[in-house]
Amino acid sequence: MRGVSVVVDTGGVEAREFASTVAAVVTRHAPPDPWRPGLAVSDADGDLERALSDAGWDELGGDSNLLPFVAPAAEALGRGFASLQPVDRLLGGALRLGALARYANEGGPLVEPRGGRLQIGTATRLQPVPYTDSLGVARVDAGRPVAVAGENASRRMAAWAAASTGYFAGVAGKALDLALEHARSRRAFGGTLAALEPVQQMLADVATLTDGLRLLTGGGSGDVPGLDALAYAGEAAERVTAICMQVTGALGFTLEFPLQRAYRRSRSARAWADAALLAWEEPAE
Amino acid sequence: MPSDGDSRAGYAAMGYDGWIGLHWPERFGGRGGHPLATVAVEERFGYHWLPLSGYLLSVKTIGNALLRHATEELRERLLPEIAAGELLFCQGFSEPEAGSDLAALRTTAAHDGDRFVVSGHKIWTSSAAIADWIYLAVCTDPAAARPHRGISVLVAEMRSPGIEVREIPTVGGGLLYEVFLTGVEVPADQLVGELHGGWRVLMSTLDHERVTSEKVGVVLRVLDDLAEAAESRMARIELRRLRGEAEAARLLGRRAATLLAAGRPAAAAASMAKLSIATLVGRTAELGARLIGPGAFVERSDGAAAAGRVAAMTRASAGSTVAGGAAEIQRRVIARRGLGCAA
Numbered sequence: 001m002r003g004v005s006v007v008v009d010t011g012g013v014e015a016r017e018f019a020s021t022v023a024a025v026v027t028r029h030a031p032p033d034p035w036r037p038g039l040a041v042s043d044a045d046g047d048l049e050r051a052l053s054d055a056g057w058d059e060l061g062g063d064s065n066l067l068p069f070v071a072p073a074a075e076a077l078g079r080g081f082a083s084l085q086p087v088d089r090l091l092g093g094a095l096r097l098g099a100l101a102r103y104a105n106e107g108g109p110l111v112e113p114r115g116g117r118l119q120i121g122t123a124t125r126l127q128p129v130p131y132t133d134s135l136g137v138a139r140v141d142a143g144r145p146v147a148v149a150g151e152n153a154s155r156r157m158a159a160w161a162a163a164s165t166g167y168f169a170g171v172a173g174k175a176l177d178l179a180l181e182h183a184r185s186r187r188a189f190g191g192t193l194a195a196l197e198p199v200q201q202m203l204a205d206v207a208t209l210t211d212g213l214r215l216l217t218g219g220g221s222g223d224v225p226g227l228d229a230l231a232y233a234g235e236a237a238e239r240v241t242a243i244c245m246q247v248t249g250a251l252g253f254t255l256e257f258p259l260q261r262a263y264r265r266s267r268s269a270r271a272w273a274d275a276a277l278l279a280w281e282e283p284a285e
Numbered sequence: 286m287p288s289d290g291d292s293r294a295g296y297a298a299m300g301y302d303g304w305i306g307l308h309w310p311e312r313f314g315g316r317g318g319h320p321l322a323t324v325a326v327e328e329r330f331g332y333h334w335l336p337l338s339g340y341l342l343s344v345k346t347i348g349n350a351l352l353r354h355a356t357e358e359l360r361e362r363l364l365p366e367i368a369a370g371e372l373l374f375c376q377g378f379s380e381p382e383a384g385s386d387l388a389a390l391r392t393t394a395a396h397d398g399d400r401f402v403v404s405g406h407k408i409w410t411s412s413a414a415i416a417d418w419i420y421l422a423v424c425t426d427p428a429a430a431r432p433h434r435g436i437s438v439l440v441a442e443m444r445s446p447g448i449e450v451r452e453i454p455t456v457g458g459g460l461l462y463e464v465f466l467t468g469v470e471v472p473a474d475q476l477v478g479e480l481h482g483g484w485r486v487l488m489s490t491l492d493h494e495r496v497t498s499e500k501v502g503v504v505l506r507v508l509d510d511l512a513e514a515a516e517s518r519m520a521r522i523e524l525r526r527l528r529g530e531a532e533a534a535r536l537l538g539r540r541a542a543t544l545l546a547a548g549r550p551a552a553a554a555a556s557m558a559k560l561s562i563a564t565l566v567g568r569t570a571e572l573g574a575r576l577i578g579p580g581a582f583v584e585r586s587d588g589a590a591a592a593g594r595v596a597a598m599t600r601a602s603a604g605s606t607v608a609g610g611a612a613e614i615q616r617r618v619i620a621r622r623g624l625g626c627a628a
Contacts, residue, residue, distance in 0.1 A: 180624060195627045200620035207619055208557045212533030215540060225529075231522055232529025274522060281518045 012068060012221050018056070019072035025051045026080035033081070033134070033261055040128035042136025043083045044103050052086050061090035061159040067224045070159050071166030071217035078170020081261045084135060084269060087167055090159040092120060096142065097275045101126075102135040110142050111156075113280040118153045121145035133268035157280060158226065162217075164273050165225035168233035168266065169213035172240040175262040176210045179203065179244035182251065193247070202243050209236045231277055234270030241266045286601035287503055288608070289459025290336025293373065293415050296343070299330075300370015305344050308546065309352060313360055314368025320546035324498045324539055331502025334594065338459060339412045341499065343367050343374040347420045349545070350490040354438075354478045363418070363440070375416035375443070376494075377407035377464055378487070384409070385614045387422065387487065388433040392466060394423035396473070396480070401425070401439060403447075403469040413450045413462035416443050420490075421466075426481050437483040438490075441471045457601035492551045494609045495559035498538045504531050504562070504569045507598055510591035514576040523576075527569055534561040553623025556615035563606040563615075570599040 029048040035041045052058075060066050060073070074087060085103040088095045093109030095102055101110055104123045112119040121142035131137040148156075183194040183203060193199045213236055216225045225233070241263040245252045252259040299305050307323045309315025327345065330337055348367050351360055366372035383390040392405020403423055413419070421439045429435030441448075447469035453461040478486035508527055515521045538558040544551035573595035574581040585593030606612040620626040 183626070192627070194620075194624075197617070200624075200626045201613060201616045203624055203626065204556075204560070204616035204619035207624055208537070208560050211557055212530075212537055212561055215536035216529070216533050225532075228525045228528035229532060230529070231525035232527070232533065235526055236530070236533070277522055277525065278518050281521055 012072075012219055015069045015072050016219065018069050019076050021055050022052065022057070022073040023076035023079070025055055026076055026082045029082070030080065031082055033255075033258075035134045035264075036255070038130045040130050040137070041134040042103060043081075043134035044085045044136055045083055048082060049086065049089075057086055058089065060163075061092070061156055064155055064158075067159060067162060068218055068222050070162040071169070071225050072219055074163035074166030075170040075173070075214070075217050077163075078167035078172075078265075079174045081171070081174070081258070081265065084167065087160060087163040090163055091118065091156050092148075094123070095272065095276065096121070096140060097272065097279060099139050100129070100137055101140040102137050102272065104136070104138055104140055110140060110145075112145070113157060113276050115282040116149070116153070116280060118148040118156060119145035120148055131268070133264045135268060135272075158224070160276075161227050161230040162224050164269070165213075165229045165233040166217045168230075168237040168269065168273075169210070169217050171262050171266050171269075172206075172210045172213050172237045175237075175241045175244040175259060175266075176203075176206050178257075178259045178262070179206065179247040179252075182248045199247055202247055206240050206243050206247075209240050212236065213240075227277060227280070230273055234266070234273045237262075237266040238270055286457060286459075286597050287331050287334050287337040287499055288341060288497070289338060289411075289455070289457045289601055289604075290334075291338045291412055291415055291459070292336040293339070295336050296339045296373060297370040299340060300368060304330075305340070305370055306348065306364070306368035309348070309364060309368060313352070314365035320542050321539055324496070324542045327499045328502040328505075328535070331499030332506045334503065334506060337499055339373045339415065341494075341497075342376050342412055342416075342420075343372065345496070346490060346494040347374045347376060349493045350420075350486065351440075351477065353489060353548070354486045355440075356474070358474065359440070359477070372418065373412060373416045374418050374420050374440075375410050375413040375462075375464075376490075377410055377419045377421040377466075379409045380406055381408055385611050388431075388436070388484070390422055390424060390436065392421070392423050393427065394421075394425050394437060394439060394471070396425060399473050401471045401473060401476075403439065403441065403466050403471055405466050407464040407466070408461075409453075410462045410464050411459070413443070413464050414452065414460070418442055419448070419464065420477075421471075422483060422487055425483075429481065433484040435481055436487065437480055438477040438486045439471050440475045440477060441469060445469050445471070455604065457604050458597060459601075488552065491610060492541070492545055492555040495555040495615070496538050496541045496545070497559060497562050497609070498535070498542070500562045500566055500605070501531055501535045501538065503598070504534075504565055507569055507573060507591060507594050510594055511573055511576055514590070520576055523572055527565065527572060530561075530565050530568070534558070534565050537561050550622075553619050556610075556618040557623070559609060560612055560615040560619070563612060566598060566605045567602040570595060570602045574599060 093111040094104035096110040125141040126138040306315035307318040394401040425437040426435030541554040583589040
């Protein structure tokens with residue numbers, strides 16, 4: 001059972017079918033996790049990118065009518081700990097914030113939200129840096145940017161925010177699954193961890209946060225999570241993974257158990273999301 | 286805060302204007318609308334900080350429970366008057382030694398022919414001083430093998446001989462009451478649900494009580510108030526964060542309300558709704574204090590920041606994780622009923 005299985009069917013069959021397709025793609029292209037402390041690692045996966053393109057992912061950012069499809073599909077990415085690169089592609093290129101960019105390629109487009117616009121530049125020099133997560137983070141220089149404003153910028157930012165929110169929901173949902181599975185199987189004090197009241201209290205908080213995030217994705221109902229939802233989603237996913245770490249104990253702290261990926265991803269992605277929101281809020285020049 | 290405030294006149298006005306029981310059948314004074322329309326209206330009531338204690342008990346909690354569990358005769362007798370804003374209920378659940386552990390209640394109702402004789406002591410009872418009726422959890426079978434199997438639910442008129450009320454002021458600004466019941470005679474046809482089968486009715490009633498959509502509106506109003514004080518970009522992001530959290534709480538509440546209206550199991554969903562909004566109320570009050578500073582605690586008066594609503598919310602937030610079932614109880618319900626964690 002994923003969380004509390006009482007989600008009300010609010011329609012959106014096509015959006016759910018697309019999300020299922022994305023989930024299948026992620027399962028076929030399960031990303032490895034070569035990350036170790038001190039390494040500069042990117043989990044970008046060309047095969048995954050092509051498979052998502054074939055499924056129709058690239059159309060999501062260009063058509064406002066497809067916005068309700070974005071968050072449920074991105075939730076599938078998050079559940080599979082897939083690369084965030086497809087999310088950033090909805091912006092039109094690699095996400096740049098100040099001196100750093102993630103998933104950037106030399107000569108490729110860099111997109112920086114600023115003051116309600118998107119500044120589009122070209123990466124001229126990349127210097128990968130060791131990072132806490134496999135986001136392919138590099139220090140970058142960029143050519144003179146071109147500003148994209150108006151409806152085009154707002155639509156891209158809306159798609160990216162919806163996708164990021166969905167991604168956080170997926171990461172949180174996967175973390176809950178891992179913690180629940182552990183709590184139900186690990187025995188202590190003559191029973192399972194899941195039978196212990198303090199553990200139940202923690203799992204209940206996680207389930208409440210996770211169900212809230214899943215409902216925010218809209219599930220194809222037509223409701224699309226916006227910038228407010230994104231601002232909340234990162235923090236909520238952080239809270240979820242922190243509590244799940246407590247439930248799993250030392251096991252969760254090890255690199256061989258996948259919860260650490262949710263823990264790192266929720267924190268790194270939240271830092272980028274908050275910074276992007278702050279930059280978007282800057283007064284227009 | 287609205288959930289602490291009482292106004293008989295305000296309640297009557299809601300009924301007169303047709304805002305009570307929007308989703309109830311027309312034969313009971315309702316308008317046959319969608320349950321989510323009621324949820325949306327309750328959120329707007331909260332946004333305008335209307336005094337809602339009597340409404341929340343009489344309509345959202347007890348009215349909906351009567352609609353589901355009472356006999357046709359009792360529904361015909363009580364619901365139209367509630368919908369008209371003319372009949373107010375209070376709820377007699379908690380006792381000095383039975384709060385979260387409701388099965389431990391000691392108020393007894395002895396079945397005597399065509400009546401019950403009720404004796405006991407209820408506490409933390411909102412709106413008791415202005416209520417016309419009380420919705421009572423009582424023990425009808427003290428010898429039951431398990432305590433919750435001996436519980437029944439009755440409704441009684443507050444003017445019945447043998448009922449006394451004592452006032453308990455709270456930090457939230459509202460009043461709670463103790464209700465003393467001494468040999469109170471209640472006609473047997475005022476039983477709600479089955480004799481000794483009240484536990485199921487109580488749990489269902491609590492599910493309704495825990496969908497606190499009005500508090501989503503209460504929070505959104507304060508977040509609007511705080512927009513002026515959010516001068517930095519980081520402060521505006523913090524406001525966005527709480528707006529996002531409020532949206533999640535709203536959706537959890539709508540989900541629970543939809544399940545309840547469909548007669549589907551809703552305990553875990555209702556507890557999630559309750560837990561999420563109770564947490565959010567506290568977080569909103571904290572952010573208000575951070576953004577406004579010492580002025581946040583100037584109470585409602587000329588020139589008070591946010592019209593004194595941050596001060597009121599700060600005081601009331603201490604109770605928002607207690608009223609309707611403590612947060613630990615909500616978590617227990619979620620874990621056991623929702624996640625399937627064994628006891």
